[in-house]
Amino acid sequence: MSPKQHRPATIIEVAKLAGVSPSTISRVLNGTAVVAPETAQRVREAIDQLGFSPHPAARQLVMNRTNMIGVLLQEISGAFFPPMLKGIEAGVREAGYDLLIYSRQNEQASVRFGEHSVDGLIIFAGSMDEASLRRYYEREFPVVLLHQTPPPDCPYPFVTVENKSGAEMLVSHMIEVHHRRRIVYLQGPENHEDSHWRERGYREALQAHNIAFDPALIASGGFDEVEAGDAIENLLLDGVEFDAVFAGDDDAAVGVIAALKQAGRSVPQDVSVVGFDDVPFSRYISPPLTTVRAPIEQVGRTAVQLLVKCLRNQPCEAEVLLPTELVIRQSCGCE
Amino acid sequence: MSPKQHRPATIIEVAKLAGVSPSTISRVLNGTAVVAPETAQRVREAIDQLGFSPHPAARQLVMNRTNMIGVLLQEISGAFFPPMLKGIEAGVREAGYDLLIYSRQNEQASVRFGEHSVDGLIIFAGSMDEASLRRYYEREFPVVLLHQTPPPDCPYPFVTVENKSGAEMLVSHMIEVHHRRRIVYLQGPENHEDSHWRERGYREALQAHNIAFDPALIASGGFDEVEAGDAIENLLLDGVEFDAVFAGDDDAAVGVIAALKQAGRSVPQDVSVVGFDDVPFSRYISPPLTTVRAPIEQVGRTAVQLLVKCLRNQPCEAEVLLPTELVIRQSCGCE
């Protein structure tokens, strides 16, 4: 059908073939003005015949928008990101945009990243320093934050989950039904807001049950399987007594369980272990993991929806907090 | 530092400030010609002062390349895609490109997708029909295929793993060391090439040990947890006798194990179960899964490297087959 030309057809060739001006082609393409039905028909035929599709760069240049949404994150790995990414992808698709992924493993985010490469940016916690963020804000560049509250002087919208109440449910459960009293908490990466709120929930649950907070029971698990395993190992080596572990997240929990077994402690008889997030494999590990379900996919999708509202200059929530839900399995000691 | 202008600076303003022509700015920006050291210095200062960065669309328009690589896949979920994506991301980053993700959940891939939006495309098995693929080939659009051999008339490069020998190792192991003779194979999604080769390996292992192939032992597991579980349930209901299951992949294997336990069969005492891929959680399920390690991340990275070679008109392998490796854990019956 279409000729074997190496260069794809341009709007001008289509115009010539249809016997009209480029303006008219543009109009039927975008429905931006009414054109006579017969003309439109001729144009459509010409388009088909040449297999024409408009050059995005040309369009971007004149319209000053790319129709792309960017997402900035630290790394794709872990059990946590895939569902989040999936939600983002779905949201982006629904809204008719394309998705540009930036994972800056360790490099600093380029100051001017995405400035005109994308129409808006979704930034995951910790992927960008405050200074850069502020620069975006000054330029009124659309951004929504994920699992991170913005600094007060650049009030970007953000979406996250109810970390504190989730954590509270978790440790209250271990205290109330399994009578645990010495519960260790494994912190996430430094300055990770999720970790901060989970620790708050942990402390409040302790307090509500009149259990004194013991700093010796806090260690760093990095939301990471091996780091968490090492942390537990060290605790054991140091002779710290504990009968339960709130691992921070599910990834860390599997590391904890492995380390505990390795050391000859049985889970959940000797020590209860709980995670956070309810990633897909949590139900399959041994013992099946008691955790809190975070609507990860929904977080991603919601973020996109917020961003799109901003892009359309529609009013948009300043923050959304998605609910979490306790899911009891067996690693806490339940049957 | 930079003025609070709403519109970012253009190359022309930089040129004015530095007292040179736009051409010169372009030259120091791209190092495309030698410019006097003092001039270059002045230009760099002007660039910094205005916080200038070139508009990608303008550049794309004139250079006719986007500096983006696209990846087309069906869905981000499953344990398989994240590592693959991670590898792709790493490769893309290394090569200095950006990554555009297209997941077409169920919609057909637009015929002209990516034609000028990306410089090249990585297409995962089954994400594009042959007709569209052929159209790309006619237009000499750079593509590399993932886990799929191209049709003979469009010999695009492809990368995949040694499915056949991996499967062979797996079932030979079950035959030789665990004396299994009635081994079911759960096929993947229809026309999935990985599944095809794994079945070949399965059959050859059978044959090598003089075990007759029994069609009753073949069912469809879809490389999916619940589909695989259902398949096993049905086999059990139909009274089919078997003492081992090669589940097709790891996702399916967890479904199989769950279904077996549900039915009161113990794994691995009553029946051996093995998967394929060695996704991260495989070691943590109960019992730990015997499987074959496929270098998934490496597959993604290699694909990008091939694609980049094509983009640079360097010679590039027509196919690369990454080796697989047996990893013995306990679901087969080993200790």
Add this chain to the structure above:
DNA sequence: AGGTTTTCTGAAAACGTTTTCACTATTCTA
């Protein structure tokens, strides 16, 4: 029937770069 609105279309400017070509000043060659 004459004026006014409406409908449809085209010319041309703009978007922000890269690149070719030509030109000047400088350095080299013999």
Add this chain to the structure above:
DNA sequence: TAGAATAGTGAAAACGTTTTCAGAAAACCT
């Protein structure tokens, strides 16, 4: 010292769209 090569720079065309403006033809009014 004259001519030739070289280094450094600028003017302007090109990339492929969208959009503003204005004009022609057709339809509508009274």
